[in-house]
Amino acid sequence: xxxxxxLHVKLADEDxxxxxxxSLRVPSGxxxxxxxxxxxxxxxMSYVLSGxxxxxxxxxxxxxxxxxxLEMEPEERAAAxxxxxxxxxxxxxxxxxxxxxxxxxxxQRKLRGEEExxxxxxxxxxxxxxxxxxxDADMLKRPVNVGFSGGEKKRNEILQMAMLEPKMCIxxxxxxxxxxDAMKLVAEGVNALRDGKRSFLVITHYQRLLDHxxxxxxxxxxxxxxxxxxxxxxxxxxxxxxxxxLLAEVA
Amino acid sequence: xxxxxxxxxxxxxxxxxxxxxxxAVQSVGEKYKYGFETDIEMDFAPKGLNEDIVRxxxxxxxxxxxxxxxxxxxxxxxxxxxxxxWAMVNYPEIxxxxxxxxxxxxxxxxxxxxxxxxxxxxxxxxEKLGIPLKxxxxxxxxxxxDQTPADGRIEGQAEGRKVAVDAVFDSVSVGTTFxxxxxxxxxxFCSISxxxxxxxxxxxxxxxxxxxxxxxxxxxxxxxxxxxxxxxxIPPGVRCPMELSTYFRINAENTGQFERTLIIAxxxxxxxYLEGCTAPKRDTAQLHAAVxxxxxxxxxxxxxxxxxxxxPGDEEGKGGIYNFVTKRADCRGDRAKVMWTQxxxxxxxxxxxxxxxxxGDDSQGEFYSIAITNNMQQADTGTKMIHLGKxxxxxxxxxxxxxxxAQNTYRGLVSMHPRAKNSRNYTQCDSLLIGDKCGAHTVPxxxxxxxxxxxxxxxxxxxxDDEQLFYCRSRGMxxxxxxxxxxxxxxxxxxxxxxMEFAMEAQSLVAISLEGSVG
Numbered sequence: 067x068x069x070x071x072x073l074h075v076k077l078a079d080e081d082x083x084x085x086x087x088x089s090l091r092v093p094s095g096x097x098x099x100x101x102x103x104x105x106x107x108x109x110x111m112s113y114v115l116s117g118x119x120x121x122x123x124x125x126x127x128x129x130x131x132x133x134x135x136l137e138m139e140p141e142e143r144a145a146a147x148x149x150x151x152x153x154x155x156x157x158x159x160x161x162x163x164x165x166x167x168x169x170x171x172x173x174q175r176k177l178r179g180e181e182e183x184x185x186x187x188x189x190x191x192x193x194x195x196x197x198x199x200x201x202d203a204d205m206l207k208r209p210v211n212v213g214f215s216g217g218e219k220k221r222n223e224i225l226q227m228a229m230l231e232p233k234m235c236i237x238x239x240x241x242x243x244x245x246x247d248a249m250k251l252v253a254e255g256v257n258a259l260r261d262g263k264r265s266f267l268v269i270t271h272y273q274r275l276l277d278h279x280x281x282x283x284x285x286x287x288x289x290x291x292x293x294x295x296x297x298x299x300x301x302x303x304x305x306x307x308x309x310x311x312l313l314a315e316v317a
Numbered sequence: 318x319x320x321x322x323x324x325x326x327x328x329x330x331x332x333x334x335x336x337x338x339x340x341a342v343q344s345v346g347e348k349y350k351y352g353f354e355t356d357i358e359m360d361f362a363p364k365g366l367n368e369d370i371v372r373x374x375x376x377x378x379x380x381x382x383x384x385x386x387x388x389x390x391x392x393x394x395x396x397x398x399x400x401x402x403w404a405m406v407n408y409p410e411i412x413x414x415x416x417x418x419x420x421x422x423x424x425x426x427x428x429x430x431x432x433x434x435x436x437x438x439x440x441x442x443x444e445k446l447g448i449p450l451k452x453x454x455x456x457x458x459x460x461x462x463d464q465t466p467a468d469g470r471i472e473g474q475a476e477g478r479k480v481a482v483d484a485v486f487d488s489v490s491v492g493t494t495f496x497x498x499x500x501x502x503x504x505x506f507c508s509i510s511x512x513x514x515x516x517x518x519x520x521x522x523x524x525x526x527x528x529x530x531x532x533x534x535x536x537x538x539x540x541x542x543x544x545x546x547x548x549x550x551i552p553p554g555v556r557c558p559m560e561l562s563t564y565f566r567i568n569a570e571n572t573g574q575f576e577r578t579l580i581i582a583x584x585x586x587x588x589x590y591l592e593g594c595t596a597p598k599r600d601t602a603q604l605h606a607a608v609x610x611x612x613x614x615x616x617x618x619x620x621x622x623x624x625x626x627x628x629p630g631d632e633e634g635k636g637g638i639y640n641f642v643t644k645r646a647d648c649r650g651d652r653a654k655v656m657w658t659q660x661x662x663x664x665x666x667x668x669x670x671x672x673x674x675x676x677g678d679d680s681q682g683e684f685y686s687i688a689i690t691n692n693m694q695q696a697d698t699g700t701k702m703i704h705l706g707k708x709x710x711x712x713x714x715x716x717x718x719x720x721x722x723a724q725n726t727y728r729g730l731v732s733m734h735p736r737a738k739n740s741r742n743y744t745q746c747d748s749l750l751i752g753d754k755c756g757a758h759t760v761p762x763x764x765x766x767x768x769x770x771x772x773x774x775x776x777x778x779x780x781x782d783d784e785q786l787f788y789c790r791s792r793g794m795x796x797x798x799x800x801x802x803x804x805x806x807x808x809x810x811x812x813x814x815x816x817m818e819f820a821m822e823a824q825s826l827v828a829i830s831l832e833g834s835v836g
Binding site for chain 2: 116118119139140141143144145149150152158159160161166170171173174177209226230
């Protein structure tokens with residue numbers, strides 16, 4: 067379970083508060099969606115949770131199954147089971163996708179004190195997972211995200227997710243820049259990873275992704291905190307009416 | 318004084334290459350894993366340089382008169398030369414009279430009968446260098462050790478793969494392995510001092526024919542005082558049955574190492590040669606001025622790979638090796654091929670330009686280089702491609718990586734002579750910066766003196782990006798694993814040009830030499 071309590075975060079370099087008392091609970095096995103207008107702090111939240119530099123937590127807490135995330139290095143958070151699917155996955159020239167995946171998987175296993183996967187074990191696993199996500203072998207050989215189309219990049223994120231088997235997945239606007247078919251493929255990938263225990267936090271602007279990844283709970287975020295929480299119908303409401311009414315309600 | 322270091326296990330081949338990089342970072346606690354010193358009784362010549370020292374070196378090596386004459390000639394020239402200062406490197410003036418020009422482990426004076434008689438410290442040194450026991454015995458000069466076939470070569474090698482090793486400890490070659498097996502193929506692989514005694518005709522014919530005595534200050538110095546090195550001759554039509562390898566190690570303090578390597582690939586032959594270098598940690602800088610000459614005849618091919626890991630000095634720039642090396646290959650016959658691959662991670666100062674003279678028509682020269690500088694290291698390195706023959710081809714791929722406060726310069730010459738019609742060169746020169754206090758410089762010289770040749774030059778400079786590092790870390794890699802992965806990706810084209818086992822060693826080295834450069 068991911069639990070965020072009254073989290074206040076400012077930019078490290080300037081005196082600008084971005085998260086202003088964010089509280090959120092995602093119990094295990096559930097899929098939550100976060101929607102909100104631009105600049106409401108959604109991406110900041112995902113970065114702060116995964117440990118990116120440049121932010122300062124001034125108060126509040128964030129835990130994953132009771133473990134204090136904010137005390138950990140980014141790689142320790144990953145090993146503890148947190149995964150962020152990036153809005154803009156980074157390109158790493160010269161590093162084969164397969165190499166990257168294997169290094170990541172084994173780094174996490176080492177951090178958890180588990181035995182590393184042998185080359186053969188890894189190869190078997192990656193082939194199975196890639197196949198189930200309809201990712202062809204060619205994409206595994208290419209350098210990480212270099213020359214990938216928007217859809218390929220997002221599917222690659224889902225492949226990483228499938229390989230790393232996290233407890234808690236945050237998807238940061240995974241649907242942005244995708245056409246309908248690509249979005250469906252990505253959603254199928256995510257759905258295939260729903261197993262009743264794994265939790266998801268889906269950040270999105272649009273209801274349409276939630277047609278494919280059905281959330282249990284929808285949160286509306288604005289100005290650095292959750293202003294409303296409800297069922298899937300809340301997303302439809304936003305789709306029809308925009309955020310104005312909701313924002314007016316709080317104000 | 319030697320208790321702190323860890324013995325580095327040679328990586329396993331069958332495991333994934335990149336994992337090794339990562340393991341290496343974790344397993345090597347010390348920043349410079351070869352920084353051990355071996356406390357062995359040494360036989361030194363007195364410090365400083367004069368004619369007597371030159372005579373002494375010649376005498377110690379039991380050299381014939383012609384060799385001594387050659388050395389004295391070089392020495393006379395050297396005294397009239399001045400140290401070059403055009404490279405983009407700064408270092409305190411070297412007092413050439415404050416250096417030992419000859420040092421030799423005392424235990425080499427008599428051949429040990431068994432491993433028990435070998436100075437255990439010498440053996441420990443080999444072990445630390447990752448040379449397996451069988452090779453250790455041979456290198457230590459145990460009588461008869463090279464008579465029995467040995468299995469399980471250097472740990473972690475692919476099955477059936479053999480590497481013959483020549484080890485040079487300070488000034489002296491302490492032993493060469495697999496001589497018998499090589500001799501059956503007609504290959505001569507021995508120390509150059511032995512070659513001078515046993516194969517004087519070959520040595521006289523080729524020594525100094527690629528790098529003349531008077532070539533440059535350091536090469537001339539080397540010609541006067543070189544104490545040992547390796548000699549290889551591959552007869553016509555022979556494909557050398559195994560990789561040949563030399564380990565150079567500077568051990569004694571205030572000692573210069575001046576090795577000389579001469580490799581001759583006769584018509585239609587092939588050899589792949591590996592060179593590895595280490596030195597202990599010292600507060601004072603040590604001088605290394607080597608000369609490597611490659612002669613490649615018609616249809617012959619030499620691949621020469623170097624992993625240079627001399628002590629780079631500490632974080633403040635104290636100590637380390639001054640590496641002033643002249644390496645040159647002469648493609649004398651038509652269709653001759655040479656490929657230099659270097660991974661330069663060590664040395665405080667590097668001044669090195671492995672070059673190719675493409676004399677024969679249709680001859681080819683390739684240069685693949687990774688130069689990593691961290692902390693206060695300085696490297697001025699590159700290549701020269703001299704196109705003399707028709708339809709000659711050359712390719713340069715240089716990857717410079719700079720971290721800390723280091724300065725990294727690529728300096729290269731591509732020269733197309735009038736007769737070199739229809740020749741081509743492709744140069745790719747990439748620099749990667751880590752942090753904001755280091756420098757990368759590219760100094761290409763291009764001369765084209767005919768109308769039918771083509772020269773291409775591409776250069777890029779990039780920085781290791783925080784976004785890339787964070788992306789890797791969010792997937793579970795620590796900062797150093799992430800950096801190693803990114804840098805190895807950057808240098809991939811060169812790493813791929815190395816022989817398998819060297820590629821892995823090099824990947825680990827990349828990781829190790831960049832330790833402490835982030836965060």
